[in-house]
Amino acid sequence: MEVNRIYKGNCINKLTELESNSVDLVYFDPPFFTQKKHSLVTRDESKKYEFSDSWDSLNDYLDLIEACLIECKRVLKETGSVFLHCDKVASHYIRVTLDKVFGMKNFQSEIIWSYKRWSNSKKGLLNSHQNIYFYSKSKHFKFNQYYTNYASTTNIDQILQDRKKTAKGKSIYKTDEDGNIVLGKEKKGVPLSDTWEIPYLNPKAKERVGYPTQKPVLLLKEIIKIVTDKGDLVVDPFCGSGTTCVAAKSMDRNFIGIDASQDAVELANRRLEEMIITDSALLNKGYNSYLEKSEYEMAILKSIDALPVQRNSGIDGFLRKHFNEKPVPVKIQGKRETLNDAIEKLEKSCQGKEFELKIVIQTRKESRGNRLFELESDIEIIQSQELIIEELKEKSTVPNNV
Amino acid sequence: MEVNRIYKGNCINKLTELESNSVDLVYFDPPFFTQKKHSLVTRDESKKYEFSDSWDSLNDYLDLIEACLIECKRVLKETGSVFLHCDKVASHYIRVTLDKVFGMKNFQSEIIWSYKRWSNSKKGLLNSHQNIYFYSKSKHFKFNQYYTNYASTTNIDQILQDRKKTAKGKSIYKTDEDGNIVLGKEKKGVPLSDTWEIPYLNPKAKERVGYPTQKPVLLLKEIIKIVTDKGDLVVDPFCGSGTTCVAAKSMDRNFIGIDASQDAVELANRRLEEMIITDSALLNKGYNSYLEKSEYEMAILKSIDALPVQRNSGIDGFLRKHFNEKPVPVKIQGKRETLNDAIEKLEKSCQGKEFELKIVIQTRKESRGNRLFELESDIEIIQSQELIIEELKEKSTVPNNV
């Protein structure tokens, strides 16, 4: 079976065609058991999408889920994981099935996806979260630990200083013989929590393509990030409008999507071609940023008050304030680019446009020979602060004449 | 059975003594299916509290839960509700039991109690929520709807304007015959959500009594608030250290507590006399009251791969990588600080700690006279990229000899 394609067909049949132990992540998002027929029209009302989630009984529904899960387990590598996203009405029954297929021991986390939502008139609490169950195939599952910032209540001594135990078992800050503070080892921050606050798709967002139960790309990117690496294979057996595939493609993972509906397959393919990812103000400001441009580049642009632009290899952003009534393009030297590459790319993107100031931000050290080249261009080169700090460190390491 | 008392005894036996249709709220917090023994000593080490979560099998455990729940249902009024607090490992089985006893129709909400918590060495996501299931005895359950503030991203028009449906079923803003906007009726805010962020009972809180698994009073107060009125009866069949009773008493509700352990009953009675409820800054003001850094400062820290740190005016963050095996503190010159202020603050915060490198990031231009001062300190000063760009602009504006 070819990767990076979306297949129309029955989920179990298509999964059967997949080789055993070949998949790194299955995102499993079955049609909800609500006994209702879903449908939605696109904004221009030209097309209607439909799927049926009206099984005769809960048991039939669960039998189908179980059969799918068994196939999912077969295709997963030993290091692979499944993320099952389900609706609140049947989630507990589905989890019982998960225990049956994967084993209670392989339950890793219940992820709570919480979001703010428009109120409804329901009596009771406003429903504003969904549950995602994370099971691994074995205890050797792949997991990319990543770290978030400390809480605002955490004080710095806590982070900085080492501790020791007194004879009485009290834990106190460590001091050396002279009574000086002993500093602790490198800290990484706080491990990612199992509750994720990610904005629900804004009803007007570009990303919205008129298909029921669409998930935000950011949610899928987060999942893909923690349990797969580049080049790994992600499978979504109920791919619907293809959000998982869009997320996987944007992160250089391979993907296979399956859906029973021809409409869904066509829609997903169109999305993959267009690759629209919401870039709304809300998402930018979000508690965490889960953006396409690397977070590092985004941070640099933000720190110089520049607006990021997407999908232009020569320009990463523009300063928000014009200079001499002209925009100021900014290019950040990429990880795999030489400084000259970066300059040339920016030059190329600027051709035919009259800018008064063009900026390249250098992110890596370069031999002097190459750097002379920069004089031929009117581009201004400034060093990234990280680079400046690197040089500071080198200077401090080689003792100067004090 | 007398109210406002705590009874020692088996949960089912004691519930049997209670009259049918007499209770407004049952807070049901059974031992979890953790298969572990929990013990904790009081701070003065005078008393050790223990209980065991060991069960022969999941079925035994669920049988016990079911028997208790049947009694709970009997004692509840038609307008009454049960809140069942359970753990991540067995929550789905418990909910299946709840469906069996109370009926799927009477499921009202899954409440997520989320919190920040100190971390540990777990592979995977950091566990930071617990689940509470809210089932009512009938559809006539009592519910005190209350409202929270709108999210900051909410469009003001959405709050103010009324809506109507078009012939095609789309929801649009309502206008009168002249096309003027029709303002809607008074809005109350957003109904209370089903995800509650309430701080975990802190290791240093005075509220702590040394009983394992003690809950914050605030969590119980929230539950009591939404489904009972003054004078109503609250029952906790596994009351432990008596948090529910303390919360109920503080809100003028009647209560009955039941626990099998004599130690727990005595402890709960003592708490009821003393009524210590922690009054924390975090509970009162929320996390926002601690937040000090702007997005701009956060972006600078991210761009140099530094961990942001709050609650210290002299240090804004640390480089993630140590230098000469020592942390590297970073201070960003504040909007209202001179460069000297910034340097002095950093110096002060570094007192007694041996750093190999200290960095101040200068964000504003300063007259030369002041800048000479920096030579007295071993702090390295680097200019923010924004500042470098400002200087570039000035250089470009004043024509040089080309």
Place this chain on the structure above:
DNA sequence: ACTCACACTGAATCCGTAC
């Protein structure tokens, strides 16, 4: 394969104290 006891983790936050 399992269980169990033991050692170890590490940040959140209330409180006390110094300014």
Place this chain on the structure above:
DNA sequence: AGTACGGATTCAGTGTGAG
């Protein structure tokens, strides 16, 4: 007086190694 900061405590914690 109010604010700022330093200190210690906790594990509905987890991982590990012996039996």
